[in-house]
Amino acid sequence: MSNLLAAYDRSRVPRYVQVASVFRQKIQSGEWKPGQKIATLEQLQREFQVARVTIRQAVELLSQEGLLGARRGSGTFVAASPPARQWLTLEATWDALVESVKANKPKVINVKRQAPPPVLKAGEGHPADRYVAIESIQDRDGQPFSVVDLRLAKRVFDKDPKLFVRSAALAALDAIKGLRVTAAHQRLTIGSASPEIADRLKIGIGAPTLESHLVVLDQHGIAIYVADIIYRSDSIVLQIDLLNRS
Amino acid sequence: MSNLLAAYDRSRVPRYVQVASVFRQKIQSGEWKPGQKIATLEQLQREFQVARVTIRQAVELLSQEGLLGARRGSGTFVAASPPARQWLTLEATWDALVESVKANKPKVINVKRQAPPPVLKAGEGHPADRYVAIESIQDRDGQPFSVVDLRLAKRVFDKDPKLFVRSAALAALDAIKGLRVTAAHQRLTIGSASPEIADRLKIGIGAPTLESHLVVLDQHGIAIYVADIIYRSDSIVLQIDLLNRS
DNA sequence: CTCAATTTGTTCGTATGTATG
């Protein structure tokens, strides 16, 4: 085994939190099965090269999350039915994406009728004359899972303002007649939550996020839809059919 | 402005680390430009609602990373040329993916001629008779960026064992004659690094990772290639053309 | 049933890190 102590120090996260995140992963991956008794504190202490109290703190943390339960004299056990993770599937094709966002009812936070144009990189088309900005939060089961900062070409927005505010803009785009989408491109990266985002997604500041930069072009190569979408990183799955036979 | 103090407490990461991660994001996103003078400690202290020393600690952390520099009496400045991030683009179509991995020279850590079959979920095809396991690390510029845990159908592996060990297995798959790939599916999630992975990728334990579960089926629906690939989450971009007109 | 071994829970002392004013 390699040098664990050096690994702990590569991060400034408290050790018991690091240990807890390893435990959590083991439970969620199924390496530790529901109801199973895990190793004793002493064994774990040796395995993770930390003090017993530190293991205890990690166990304590996961007990609060409902993933572990410790019983004095008998041992520590994985919960019989650990809280199931609610996965949210991100789609990687236009049709599937539009279909999946139809169910969304965004909470609109802010609408600016006159907004500065979005920053477009090479290959992201030409800017429209004017843009409208729409900020919104997407929920599922009352839990926020993404924050959307959208620039929409005003010309497009004006075709049906209410529709764009009431429903997911992508679905609205698809529904509008006489509009031809000729290119749609998504760029995904992993970032960390700013204070505003952390507040809106109910996650910690600096917690990992999945950031999507989504650009849609019309038949003239004009960027009519430019969104920066930030998802909470737990509970997000991206499914990609590499051969595109849907 | 919302309640920052509650947001800090949602995470057990030290405050100055949280503040530092916000600063880092501002620099990397370009909101704070190279060479620019940032706000004074007093202003930042008010904005972030933390003590002065806490801001100082965050600045200190980023100074060590070469992103900030503080000069007594004059202020704190963004580095003139912050260390550029090396982006690694993940492709979302078979052809682009195969093309992109051709340049990879994996460091093979371990090869097992007889390995247990991979765990296949619904829609991931049928298992082959026998599998070979290959563990490897992918580097770029001497920096490890991913760890691959691969199960390869033995029948396929035996067609050219050296090729599979020497080059990226996906490219090798594509190169082998008489093999028809009929489906290839990728499932991406965001996870956290186990001690082993942390050690191999030179990141902190529990640091966010991008996990790819990649399954390739042959003409009989047999899962001939099943890989679990773990990437460091910084420096990864996923490009998706939603309309597939490449 | 009793006893001893096992296992978690709790506390003490100490040192260092974090956070505030």
Add this chain to the structure above:
DNA sequence: ACATACATACGAACAAATTGA
């Protein structure tokens, strides 16, 4: 830089519950 308070981390010891011989 200082004073203060609390969190983290370690090692060690002891208490309390459980188990099985």
